[in-house]
Amino acid sequence: MVGRICGTGSSIPSKIVENDDLAKIVDTNDEWIRERTGIARRHIADTETTSSLAADAAKKALENAGMSAEEIDLILVATISSDKVFPCTACEVQKNIGAVNATCFDLGGAACSGFVFAYNTAQMYIAGGMYKNILVIGAENLSNLVDWTDRGTCILFGDGAGAAVVSAVSDGMFFASTHSDGEKGVAMECESRCQKNWKEKCQGNDTCMKMDGRAVFQFAVRKVPEVIKETLEKAGLDLQDVDYFVLHQANRRIVESVAKRLKIDVEKFPTNIEQYGNTSAASIPILLDEMNRDGRLKKGQTIVMAGFGAGLSWGATVIKW
């Protein structure tokens, strides 16, 4: 058996922070941010939490799939910004939506590759026959990890969640490639508060995200085309066979550069980064949900999803819609 996405949902915080709002707190401006990243605004969690966004996205995905919460047997949440160290966000979602028959755990640390890695994990559970209906969620509250005094990072990120119901079918398609390079992990880091002693915990911003933007940019534009080609080769498909390339939304210039390197029309690389910024593990399922609901995704299409980010980590998956 192979898993197929049979429903999607997403949830976005109501508070919108425009580029001009950020220009009031750091030395930046709307023109610079739009030109270098493609971002115009981002949504920031105010009353929402990672688990409330995840649960809301999950409910919408179940509704879209025409499935009840009781039918779900695994909830997998990809996140680097869980509300609590424990219990996991997936258990919080279970409680909220009443998925009483589900086993729940989070896939942390895969960061912006998180949704692709979680989706692959779900596929392995389905292939092994252990679970049939799996909720795969990417959910983030990155505004809690951002250093709001660092203009190099705070302009990039936003909050949100996306979910997909992946169900066992006999006619699905699944081919994937994933990679990690811990040697280069220093390019993008966020220290845990757990390793600080009690005095240090209350000081400074050293448990906020730090990033070498240029290094991450170069890594992404080199590795993403490679892993897409590697995955399509496994599937016996050509680049031209793909209807859409749904990439992690980190920077519009990264997406355009990947399209250019693959020599594929950028129209096949949908983006929504203008509205949400980089929502890490949530960006791919939010974009999928938008495309599903506005009718761009049609049964039988071939879709490539590709994630990349901290670790460093990167991966791609080819699916039939």
Ligand code: COA
């Ligand atoms: N507003 C205005 N100026 C800014 C700025 C901001 N928000 N952030 C940086 N700058 C300045 C720098 O200080 C630098 O000034 P200098 O030339 O006087 O030293 C100049 O702009 C260029 O900085 P640089 O870092 O080289 O810009 P860049 O073109 O590489 O763009 C990023 C920076 C972060 C937008 C870009 O590197 C990027 O998107 N990288 C990938 C990051 C990412 O996607 N991470 C997540 C991956 S999952």
